[in-house]
Amino acid sequence: MASKMAITLDVNGTEHEIRVEPRKTLSDALRGDCGLTGTNVGCEHGVCGACTVLMDGAPVRSCLMFAVQAQGRKLRTVEGLAASPGNGGKLHALQQAFIDNHALQCGFCTSGFLMLAAGTLEQQPDIDDASLREVLSSNLCRCTGYQNILRAVRQVRDAGKGGAR
Amino acid sequence: MKAGSFEWHPARSADEAVALLAEYAPQDGRVIAGGQSLVPSMALRLAFPSHLIDINGVEEFSRVRVEGGELVIGACVRHAAFHAPVEPGPLGRLLTQVVHNIAHYPIRQRGTFCGSLANADPASEWCLVAATLGARMVARSVRGERVIEASEWFQGIMTTALEEDELLAEVRLPLLPAGSRAGFYEFSRRAGDYALAMALVAWRDDGGTMRDVRIGTGSVEVQPRRIAVAEALLEGRAASPEAIAAAAAAVSADVDPLEDIHTSADYRRDLVGTAVRRAHAQAGD
Numbered sequence: 001m002a003s004k005m006a007i008t009l010d011v012n013g014t015e016h017e018i019r020v021e022p023r024k025t026l027s028d029a030l031r032g033d034c035g036l037t038g039t040n041v042g043c044e045h046g047v048c049g050a051c052t053v054l055m056d057g058a059p060v061r062s063c064l065m066f067a068v069q070a071q072g073r074k075l076r077t078v079e080g081l082a083a084s085p086g087n088g089g090k091l092h093a094l095q096q097a098f099i100d101n102h103a104l105q106c107g108f109c110t111s112g113f114l115m116l117a118a119g120t121l122e123q124q125p126d127i128d129d130a131s132l133r134e135v136l137s138s139n140l141c142r143c144t145g146y147q148n149i150l151r152a153v154r155q156v157r158d159a160g161k162g163g164a165r
Numbered sequence: 166m167k168a169g170s171f172e173w174h175p176a177r178s179a180d181e182a183v184a185l186l187a188e189y190a191p192q193d194g195r196v197i198a199g200g201q202s203l204v205p206s207m208a209l210r211l212a213f214p215s216h217l218i219d220i221n222g223v224e225e226f227s228r229v230r231v232e233g234g235e236l237v238i239g240a241c242v243r244h245a246a247f248h249a250p251v252e253p254g255p256l257g258r259l260l261t262q263v264v265h266n267i268a269h270y271p272i273r274q275r276g277t278f279c280g281s282l283a284n285a286d287p288a289s290e291w292c293l294v295a296a297t298l299g300a301r302m303v304a305r306s307v308r309g310e311r312v313i314e315a316s317e318w319f320q321g322i323m324t325t326a327l328e329e330d331e332l333l334a335e336v337r338l339p340l341l342p343a344g345s346r347a348g349f350y351e352f353s354r355r356a357g358d359y360a361l362a363m364a365l366v367a368w369r370d371d372g373g374t375m376r377d378v379r380i381g382t383g384s385v386e387v388q389p390r391r392i393a394v395a396e397a398l399l400e401g402r403a404a405s406p407e408a409i410a411a412a413a414a415a416v417s418a419d420v421d422p423l424e425d426i427h428t429s430a431d432y433r434r435d436l437v438g439t440a441v442r443r444a445h446a447q448a449g450d
């Protein structure tokens with residue numbers, strides 16, 4: 001067994017000093033070592049997108065990276081979307097739009113979809129409907145039938161609030 | 166669903182990467198680029214490397230440039246780099262058309278062009294592009310550098326001419342001359358899935374006559390391949406629907422299709438003909 005390595009992960013602006021084996025995925029380190037269980041793990045081989053987080057602003061599958069590879073990168077997870085409770089706790093526009101549009105049922109896929117949508121709208125605030133559909137087809141939802149997710153994200157795009165609370 | 170144990174060796178330069186590979190390849194070490202094929206196969210315990218040489222931190226590998234009539238794509242250029250044309254000519258436009266068929270948006274942020282070539286999945290879009298347009302692969306090791314032609318590169322399912330201590334440092338794609346037209350089409354069951362069949366058709370338009378015709382198929386046989394008999398049917402001809410249909414039929418007749426749980430050989434044979442016709446119809450200016 002390879003020995004553990006001491007690494008620092010910058011997640012939502014907070015530094016987490018953890019010790020992990022190289023084989024530990026970023027998703028497992030976020031959940032198990034940083035205590036950030038908002039990122040869900042479904043398939044663990046890149047198919048479902050439940051584990052999507054932002055790395056230096058780009059949405060990536062955190063189950064398809066090893067935690068040691070994320071040192072020095074800026075990570076963002078679903079915990080970083082809403083304002084902290086001490087700061088009023090206001091939801092991100094995407095979170096509010098998901099609630100308003102019934103874009104979640106069981107919620108297992110939701111953090112992945114939120115991070116995918118957040119990263120996409122920050123990179124491409126004026127993304128057209130066809131491209132948005134292509135991007136959102138990256139992740140799986142077993143409950144909603146997708147239309148409400150599309151509606152929620154389009155609403156936030158149209159309001160020009162992709163990066164805002 | 167957890168990967169087996171390995172030692173991680175992040176390389177900071179190309180020289181360091183090939184030195185690490187020379188040291189660890191004999192001990193079951195290999196390169197990790199985007200990890201979008203390797204990490205899932207490690208999670209599924211299909212792959213058990215003892216050492217990973219990580220090339221993500223090698224600055225010089227992230228470059229794509231035009232040099233001597235070729236597009237030179239470095240070892241760590243991501244699929245996402247092609248979301249917008251990387252060069253203003255027909256090749257840049259073709260690559261942008263093709264990239265949207267590869268996996269999903271987040272996977273394209275990590276996965277690399279060269280990683281796809283090294284992985285040599287029969288269903289890889291980039292492998293089809295490389296085989297059809299005649300890419301040259303630059304392999305580097307501590308022993309030096311050598312260039313491998315596309316016709317030599319592919320050696321069957323997920324097998325290439327690369328030696329275990331060699332790193333695919335860059336892929337060189339010939340630019341398509343002005344006046345070229347190129348189109349791509351693939352059929353897959355769901356967005357982002359691996360294709361069941363795909364085709365790429367490229368030619369130079371010489372006042373309505375097709376010249377330098379290239380027709381390639383992927384996801385049909387063990388490796389992507391140009392279909393010479395079909396190309397010959399179009400060379401020097403006008404691009405009439407009858408001529409295209411005849412070329413598509415020749416492709417279907419020539420291939421030796423793979424069979425799997427998704428598709429019978431007959432279905433694939435039929436599908437690839439349709440893919441050729443649609444790829445031709447998709448060809449832009």
Ligand SMILES: Cc1cc2nc3c(=O)[nH]c(=O)nc-3n(C[C@H](O)[C@H](O)[C@H](O)COP(=O)(O)OP(=O)(O)OC[C@H]3O[C@@H](n4cnc5c(N)ncnc54)[C@H](O)[C@@H]3O)c2cc1C
Nearest residue numbers: 046196198199200201202203268276277280281283289333
């Ligand atoms: C859900 C899902 C869907 C996908 N769909 C598609 C699809 O439709 N089409 C498609 O083409 N791909 C698809 N992929 C795979 C994806 O495109 C990968 O990015 C690609 O196959 C490999 O590139 P990589 O950089 O991720 O390589 P890695 O996963 O890092 O490596 C793959 C293999 O190549 C070797 N390797 C990588 N780079 C080098 C190098 N420079 N020199 C020597 N060896 C090297 C590695 O050692 C390893 O054996 C999909 C992946 C997933 C998870």
Ligand code: FES
Nearest residue numbers: 042043044049063
């Ligand atoms: S858990 Fe990462 S894609 Fe499914």
Ligand code: FES
Nearest residue numbers: 105107141142143
């Ligand atoms: S809300 Fe249940 S999987 Fe999407």
